[in-house]
Amino acid sequence: MKDTGLKSECGFRLALPGQLETHMILDQSRIQRETELGIWPNRVLTDYLMEYIAENPDRPALISHRADSGQITTVSYGEINERAERVGGNLMSLGIRPGDVVSFQLPNWWEFVAIHLACLKIGAISNPVMPIFRARELEYMIGFAESRVFIVPQTFQNFDYEGLGEQLLERIPSLQHLIVVGGKGKNAFETLLLKEPEKRPSSQSPHSPNDVVELLYTSGTTGKPKGVMHTSNTLLSSASQVTQRLALGSNDIGFMPAPFAHQIGFCFGMMTPIKLGIPLVIMDVWNPAIAVDLIEKYRVTYTCASTPFLVDLSEVPEVENRDLSCFRMFMTAGAPILEPMVNKVLKKIPVNLVPGWGMTEVIQVTATEPFTSLAGPLNDGAALPGNEVRVVDDKGKVLPAGKTGFLQCRGSTLFVGYCKKPDLYSVDSEGWFDTGDLAWMDENGNIRIAGRDKDIIIRGGENIPVLEVESLISELPQVHDVALVGMPDERLGERGCVFVTLLPDTKLSFAEMVEYLKSQELAKQYFPERMEIIKEMPRTPSGKIQKFVLRDRAAKLVESETSYTKKPNLKLPDDL
Numbered sequence: 001m002k003d004t005g006l007k008s009e010c011g012f013r014l015a016l017p018g019q020l021e022t023h024m025i026l027d028q029s030r031i032q033r034e035t036e037l038g039i040w041p042n043r044v045l046t047d048y049l050m051e052y053i054a055e056n057p058d059r060p061a062l063i064s065h066r067a068d069s070g071q072i073t074t075v076s077y078g079e080i081n082e083r084a085e086r087v088g089g090n091l092m093s094l095g096i097r098p099g100d101v102v103s104f105q106l107p108n109w110w111e112f113v114a115i116h117l118a119c120l121k122i123g124a125i126s127n128p129v130m131p132i133f134r135a136r137e138l139e140y141m142i143g144f145a146e147s148r149v150f151i152v153p154q155t156f157q158n159f160d161y162e163g164l165g166e167q168l169l170e171r172i173p174s175l176q177h178l179i180v181v182g183g184k185g186k187n188a189f190e191t192l193l194l195k196e197p198e199k200r201p202s203s204q205s206p207h208s209p210n211d212v213v214e215l216l217y218t219s220g221t222t223g224k225p226k227g228v229m230h231t232s233n234t235l236l237s238s239a240s241q242v243t244q245r246l247a248l249g250s251n252d253i254g255f256m257p258a259p260f261a262h263q264i265g266f267c268f269g270m271m272t273p274i275k276l277g278i279p280l281v282i283m284d285v286w287n288p289a290i291a292v293d294l295i296e297k298y299r300v301t302y303t304c305a306s307t308p309f310l311v312d313l314s315e316v317p318e319v320e321n322r323d324l325s326c327f328r329m330f331m332t333a334g335a336p337i338l339e340p341m342v343n344k345v346l347k348k349i350p351v352n353l354v355p356g357w358g359m360t361e362v363i364q365v366t367a368t369e370p371f372t373s374l375a376g377p378l379n380d381g382a383a384l385p386g387n388e389v390r391v392v393d394d395k396g397k398v399l400p401a402g403k404t405g406f407l408q409c410r411g412s413t414l415f416v417g418y419c420k421k422p423d424l425y426s427v428d429s430e431g432w433f434d435t436g437d438l439a440w441m442d443e444n445g446n447i448r449i450a451g452r453d454k455d456i457i458i459r460g461g462e463n464i465p466v467l468e469v470e471s472l473i474s475e476l477p478q479v480h481d482v483a484l485v486g487m488p489d490e491r492l493g494e495r496g497c498v499f500v501t502l503l504p505d506t507k508l509s510f511a512e513m514v515e516y517l518k519s520q521e522l523a524k525q526y527f528p529e530r531m532e533i534i535k536e537m538p539r540t541p542s543g544k545i546q547k548f549v550l551r552d553r554a555a556k557l558v559e560s561e562t563s564y565t566k567k568p569n570l571k572l573p574d575d576l
Helices: 028-036 045-055 077-093 110-120 135-143 163-173 232-245 261-275 286-297 308-314 339-349 466-474 510-519 547-560
Strands: 061-065 072-076 103-104 125-128 149-153 177-181 210-217 227-231 254-255 282-284 302-306 329-333 352-359 363-367 387-392 405-411 433-441 448-451 457-459 461-463 479-489 493-502 530-533
Touching: 045 077, 045 110, 045 232, 045 261, 061 077, 061 110, 061 286, 072 077, 077 110, 103 110, 103 135, 110 125, 125 135, 135 163, 135 227, 135 286, 149 163, 163 177, 163 254, 210 232, 210 261, 227 232, 227 261, 232 261, 232 363, 254 261, 254 286, 261 282, 261 302, 261 363, 282 286, 286 308, 302 308, 302 448, 308 329, 308 339, 308 479, 352 433, 363 387, 387 433, 405 547, 448 466, 457 479, 457 493, 466 479, 466 493, 466 510, 479 547, 493 547, 530 547
Parallel strands: 061 282, 103 125, 103 149, 125 210, 149 177, 254 282, 254 302, 302 329, 329 352, 493 530
Antiparallel strands: 061 072, 210 227, 352 363, 387 405, 405 433, 433 448, 457 461, 479 493
């Protein structure tokens, strides 16, 4: 690893003319602190790759299931490195220089991994974007990142990505090259990037461990995305923490159903196995029945994914009769997991669960110890080594155990700023980052997420305990998923509206829900006053429910009625 390029007083690379000025925030005091503590590895992912292929180039790196053909292909570590070198060399021939941004919108294919490794080899910044995004989102994201290259599949799940890319090529001034995986023309990935390049990248990455290597947009539970910047040190320290918590080693086999273009898939799906030199089983389209087949066939030992993936696996018919004895660890992240859900899952799949909390900006910050049964109240774990968490009030005062407040964190996995938006970097002088989440902490340092700051429902001055109400409703046997949001009310400000998805061939009435909440002795003021049955929850790519979408929907329902009291599900006393 050599450090090239100019340096600012804060210790980060300055952009050369024509390159992205990221406004990265990383001072020497943080670098010194993390280095002295031994938390940052001060390496780049390709360092681990090159060491590993020198010893075992033929070991499988990726075992890939393609939904369109049903075929499974295997790529070895030596092969993925060879392809990455070719891609990197050919990107250099296209004029890509250290510090340039390369955007790619690909599913979980080997090409995704090769492109990121290629970016590391030539000093470029990887900007993966989710396959679900379309022209509106992409024009903003790619344009804001000033990407020079955009790589897409020709088609995926019956969508014309090449056509979309051609539109963006005309609209985005910085974008110079559209490259198409599976394409037929001159811009085909296979023709343009997999040929023998004029010059291969150096075996040593131009990236310093403290250079930005990943630009990942937030998944947007609250609106416009922000470009989160991470370095090799912040990413690899999180990979190391999770490796330690899950007790992963050279004999493990990973499984990644979550998209590589999300932080869970990027850090724990792509990076962690390469760091360990172990195989990873991937699928490009989520199908729980096929996932069970893959886990059983390839003797998968662990995965990290959001809660909906876990629930879906447990609902595969006869899953309890499959040989999943190999499958020992499932770290849940992204969306909170509820106690009734845990109990349902563990009856079907005897896996060690490891709930935790994280976000794009800080990756994985907390995690529980692995468990196969609940020994007490469910929580989201304590801070992993190298990180700290605390809960504060609106004035920044640390709250005692059991009190709900604003969650803050600091440590080795903290990002180094929002691209070109340093003013949004909400980190104080002591390094504490305001996460925007609400939480409480127990006497042992374990946190429990209580929702987002903007998810609070205040009914007539009374805060409704959203997570508690959701957890109770999820205990109903008909319920698959639940989300409680506020809907506007002229007198009380807000009332609760619950959105519910049901299991197949089941029904649930509002009266049934109310009777159950009464039986659980929940305060009547906390009862949802409207219930809407929907087919599926709107979610971010990480599995988090987009409550702002549901709030908008609830507000429109109220607005469309003559008055709220015309068609209430439930009439509660207003004199609170």
